[in-house]
Amino acid sequence: xxxxxxxxxxxxxxxxxxxxxxxxxxxxxxxxxxxxxxxxxxxxxxxxxxxxxxxxxxxxxxxxxxxxxxxxxxxxxxxxxxxxxxxxxxxxxxxxx
Amino acid sequence: xxxxxxxxxxxxxxxxxxxxxxxxxxxxxxxxxxxxxxxxxxxxxxxxxxxxxxxxxxxxxxxxxxxxxxxxxxxxxxxxxxxxxxxxxxxxxxxxxxxxxxxxxxxxxxxxxxxxxxxxxxxxxxxxxxxxxxxxxxxxxxxxxxxxxxxxxxxxxxxxxxxxxxxxxxxxxxxxxxxxxxxxxxxxxxxxxxxxxxxxxxxxxxxxxxxxxxxxxxxxxxxxxxxxxxxxxxxxxxxxxxxxxxxxxxxxxxxxxxxxxxxxxxxxxxxxxxxxxxxxxxxxxxxxxxxxxxxxxxxxxxxxxxxxxxxxxxxxxxxxxxxxxxxxxxxxxxxxxxxxxxxxxxxxxxxxxxxxxxxxxxxxxxxxxxxxxxxxxxxxxxxxxxxxxxxxxxxxxxxxxxxxxxxxxxxxxxxxxxxxxxxxxxxxxxxxxxxxxxxxxxxxxxxxxxxxxxxxxxxxxxxxxxxxxxxxxxxxxxxxxxxxxxxxxxxxxxxxxxxxxxxxxxxxxxxxxxxxxxxxxxxxxxxxxxxxxxxxxxxxxxxxxxxxxxxxxxxxxxxxxxxxxxxxxxxxxxxxxxxxxxxxxxxxxxxxxxxxxxxxxxxxxxxxxxxxxxxxxxxxxxxxxxxxxxxxxxxxxxxxxxxxxxxxxxxxxxxxxxxxxxxxxxxxxxxxxxxxxxxxxxxxxxxxxxxxxxxxxxxxxxxxxxxxxxxx
Numbered sequence: 001x002x003x004x005x006x007x008x009x010x011x012x013x014x015x016x017x018x019x020x021x022x023x024x025x026x027x028x029x030x031x032x033x034x035x036x037x038x039x040x041x042x043x044x045x046x047x048x049x050x051x052x053x054x055x056x057x058x059x060x061x062x063x064x065x066x067x068x069x070x071x072x073x074x075x076x077x078x079x080x081x082x083x084x085x086x087x088x089x090x091x092x093x094x095x096x097x
Numbered sequence: 098x099x100x101x102x103x104x105x106x107x108x109x110x111x112x113x114x115x116x117x118x119x120x121x122x123x124x125x126x127x128x129x130x131x132x133x134x135x136x137x138x139x140x141x142x143x144x145x146x147x148x149x150x151x152x153x154x155x156x157x158x159x160x161x162x163x164x165x166x167x168x169x170x171x172x173x174x175x176x177x178x179x180x181x182x183x184x185x186x187x188x189x190x191x192x193x194x195x196x197x198x199x200x201x202x203x204x205x206x207x208x209x210x211x212x213x214x215x216x217x218x219x220x221x222x223x224x225x226x227x228x229x230x231x232x233x234x235x236x237x238x239x240x241x242x243x244x245x246x247x248x249x250x251x252x253x254x255x256x257x258x259x260x261x262x263x264x265x266x267x268x269x270x271x272x273x274x275x276x277x278x279x280x281x282x283x284x285x286x287x288x289x290x291x292x293x294x295x296x297x298x299x300x301x302x303x304x305x306x307x308x309x310x311x312x313x314x315x316x317x318x319x320x321x322x323x324x325x326x327x328x329x330x331x332x333x334x335x336x337x338x339x340x341x342x343x344x345x346x347x348x349x350x351x352x353x354x355x356x357x358x359x360x361x362x363x364x365x366x367x368x369x370x371x372x373x374x375x376x377x378x379x380x381x382x383x384x385x386x387x388x389x390x391x392x393x394x395x396x397x398x399x400x401x402x403x404x405x406x407x408x409x410x411x412x413x414x415x416x417x418x419x420x421x422x423x424x425x426x427x428x429x430x431x432x433x434x435x436x437x438x439x440x441x442x443x444x445x446x447x448x449x450x451x452x453x454x455x456x457x458x459x460x461x462x463x464x465x466x467x468x469x470x471x472x473x474x475x476x477x478x479x480x481x482x483x484x485x486x487x488x489x490x491x492x493x494x495x496x497x498x499x500x501x502x503x504x505x506x507x508x509x510x511x512x513x514x515x516x517x518x519x520x521x522x523x524x525x526x527x528x529x530x531x532x533x534x535x536x537x538x539x540x541x542x543x544x545x546x547x548x549x550x551x552x553x554x555x556x557x558x559x560x561x562x563x564x565x566x567x568x569x570x571x572x573x574x575x576x577x578x579x580x581x582x583x584x585x586x587x588x589x590x591x592x593x594x595x596x597x598x599x600x601x602x603x604x605x606x607x608x609x610x611x612x613x614x615x616x617x618x619x620x621x622x623x624x625x626x627x628x629x630x631x632x633x634x635x636x637x638x639x640x641x642x643x644x645x646x647x648x649x650x651x652x653x654x655x656x657x658x659x660x661x662x663x664x665x666x667x668x669x670x671x672x673x674x675x676x677x678x679x680x681x682x683x684x685x686x687x688x689x690x691x692x693x694x695x696x697x698x699x700x701x702x703x704x705x706x707x708x709x710x711x712x713x714x715x716x717x718x719x720x721x722x723x724x725x726x727x728x729x730x731x732x733x734x735x736x737x738x739x740x741x742x743x744x745x746x747x748x749x750x751x752x753x754x755x756x757x758x759x760x761x762x763x764x765x766x767x768x769x770x771x772x773x774x775x776x777x778x779x780x781x782x783x784x785x786x787x788x789x790x791x792x793x794x795x796x797x798x799x800x801x802x803x804x805x806x807x808x809x
Contacts, residue, residue: 017351021313022166026591028354029161031196034347035355045393046486049495049590055195058384058594060482062489065591 003069004050006040012071013037019068031055032069101146104263105153105180109173109204110188111197112159113595115216117141118246119188120156121607123256130615132778133172139516147256155182161196163203165316167519174316177209183263185209186255191221191228191243192596194369198361201237206305208271210262213241214255219248229368236364238272247601273304276356279344283311283337287330294326311337311349380475380596387479397483400476401502408464409506409537415459423452441636450628453715454621457509457768461616462609464503464510469608471499472517473600478592485590491572492579494518494588497527501571504534505564508769509620512776513612520588526578528776529786532765533571535564538716542760545720546753549739559754567761570793620771627767631714635685635707635722643682647675677725685710699759699798700752700806709759715766751805755798762794 006012014036017024031054032038038054049062110116121128124143131140141156157176158169165171177185187204189197204211215221221228234241242258244251261267275281287307291297309317310330321327341349387396427444434440471477481495488497496518503511511531518524535543543563547556579587650671654664680686689707696706704726712719724738727745742748764770764787774783 016347023589023591025162025164025166025350026589028351029164029199030591030593031199031358033351033355033358036358042388043390044388044482044486045390046483048486048489049482051388051482051594057193057196058380058596060478060590060592060594062485062590065589 001071001073002067003038003040003052003071004063004066006071006073008040008042011037011039011074013074014069015072016070017068018070019065023065024068027061027065027069030059031057032059037074038071101149101151103151103153104184104259105155105182106259107155107157107176107180107182107185108188109157109177109185109200110159111161111190111193111200113593114159114188114190114193114197115246116156116159116188118604119186119214119216119244119252120154121604122246122249122252123152124154130611133176138168138172148260150260152256152259155180161200163200163207164312165314168521169519171316174207177204177207183210184212184259186212186214186259187239188214188216188246191215191217192224192226194228195361195365196593198237198364199357201239202274202357202361205237205239205272205274206308208302208305210269211239212255212258212262212269213237213239214251215241215243216246218243218251219245225372227370233364233368236272236368238270240267240269274357274360277345277352279337279340280311280349280352280356283333283340283349284308286333287311290326290329290333291321294324296324297321308353310334312353313348313350378596383597384479384594387476388482393483397480400471400480401499404464404467404471404499405502405506407467408460408503408510412459412463412506415463416456419456419459420452423448423455426452445636446629446632450625450632453628453768454617454624457507457616458613460507461510461513462613464514465609465612466605468499468514468517469605470600473598473604475595475597477517478594481590482594489590491576492583492587493527493530493575494520494523495590496588497523497530497575500527501530501534504531504536507536507538508532508534508765509616509772512769512772513616515776518588522579522583522585523588525777525782526575526583528773529578530571530575532769532790533567533574533762535567535761536716536765538766539760541717541720543757545723545739546742546757549742550748550750550753559757563757563761566758566797570762570797574789574793616772620768620775623771623774624768627771628714631685631711631767633684634688635680635683635711637683639679640682643675643678647671650675673725680707680722680725698802699795700749700755700802701759702747704747705752705756709763712760713764713767715768716760719760750809751802754805755802758801759794759798762790762797764790 001012003012003014014032014034016034017027017032019027036054038052041051041053041058043050049060050066051058051060053059108116108120120141120143124145127145128141128143131142132138133140138158142153143156144151144153146152155176157173160167160170160173163170163174165174176182185204187201189201201211201213215228215230230241230243240258240262242251242255244255246252258267262269276284284304284307287310288303291301291303291306306317306321310321311334321330337349341347341352345352347355386392389396427448430448431440431444434443468477471480477496477499480499483495484498485495488495497515500511500514503514508531511534512528515524515527515531518527543560547559551559651668654667654671657664659667681689686703686707688710689705690703692706692710693701693703696709701709705723707726708719708722711722720738723742727738727741742753765773770783770787773786774780777783
């Protein structure tokens, strides 16, 4: 499936990157190569672009840019996303460790 | 000192790695901003004296890679190859090593004298990350110096290393990373072919060139295609592509990048220990609010509103204060000079000319303090994320929004704020949209005309409509540009959201100061020249006949036997009348008349034509010129300008609407044009743009006038 088809909170592993050269190169430079695991964190308030996390980084890309990335969907283990639910569950503020 | 030795250092690194902080910490006030040859990318160069060395530091633009896809990357590469700096210092962010080291690997491939400055060590320690520096040095073959540019820690150590490397006392082993066997085979083959090409020169780095060719690098292609050996190389490349496809089902470019990632990932596994990050960080929590589906947009608009208020509401009293100072200066200098031409040149020409340049400074400084705060804190990238969808619909980028909104205050800082955009075509499109966002100086024109011809409630609607028209035409222009002349090279939205950081006060001030100096130096002279030119045009030539008429009239009034108060009033009226007729006689006046046939269809007579010409100096001047010129032959006392306009047969509701539309859309003031030229880097697009806006203004005013005549 395509990266653009993942929903917020879902994880995937990159199997191929096939966008136009400029975008493809930028994606690869930022770590989106075959085998990279990523998680879709959220969509912008208007539905586009997408925010993902991979290799400890937060990256953004537009939906049409995400269409060129093929992924295998992975089972959700633990989401990095800070949601109000997790906030209410009592995560301590200010500790990244 | 004559014994001083020179060392040139180039700083390379990812965006947000802290290159600029290091550059500022090293060079302090000894800086110069120029441009890299052929491109509009800023080149920051500075120097420092350290232990009998004069160390010149060049801050290269932030890049993720060394491909030829973006001008920043091309500039970085060319600088390293052509200028051959003695030492390349690769600034890497300690908290984000894996991605940063990707660039380090590519710098290694260039076989330069490389030194790695491991920045943000304070944060690394705070987060409990441990880095095995010895092991990392072994793997990369370069010395790694831990620093914290923000806290000015480790800088002397870094400089000592720079000196040692430049003098060959530290050996840079220039390790090579080993790619997949198929790639290595192809590299060897191509490098061998290249080495037989004598014209390529003995100094060339064959391995690097071979890697670049395999990466489909167009700069490398054009370099090598010139030589006969290309025929053989092309075959070798095709073979390599086939092999990669057969064995790895991908292309060499992707495979090489994957190999680099694998190398860096391996190094990370070996050398870096991070505490397990199980819980969301502060950044994650801030993002949960700031990028929230519901709250994201309100937060964004609140921030934009705050920046706007900071720049223009806080800037206004400062602007007025500056105006007051220059007014005071004129008044106190005037009596010192002989009456007549000389005084007029100095007071009305030079002093008010300089004043009209300086008056924008408060806005520029405040806006850039705000923007650099947003940029350094990490919110700027998020702002672009939130609003990108809207902007992208018009072919623009999320980063276009803030400059555009700033345009409602003043085009000048707004145009300067487009620097955050990397892609030239995105920047140009945004710059050319900004003047349509009706600026503060145009407001007095609308207030005068809408107020004079419409009842208050209606006047507000008219003004709202004018603003809306500007937005529509601006966005439409952007879309037109992006689908025609500026079609190429849109910035992809693939970017990083940096973690939130508190910006340091000094860096915020520093940015604002740089912008102010740049504005005064680069645009100021141009604007000053243009303002003086317009002043000359509205004062020359002078009619001798009118001068004598004024002198005679004055003498007559003085000699008459009326009360002194009445005398003063009569004198004032006489002077106003003569002034208006002098304006009519001047170049500006004549061009107004010359223009009349062109602007007649819009409902304008030559007097409005003059105002439009003088309005090029600054848009609010339209009002004062209308005031001067429409008072000709005015006999009634104490009439307001709006009353005068209402009673003038040349003016109607339709004329007023048409004029508002024209003032909204036609050529921006000379200050804005000057800054535009500075930011665009060439006159041609600016002149083309001026012709375009004139055409748009004419057509829009024509339609407005004709429709208004039909309906009103």
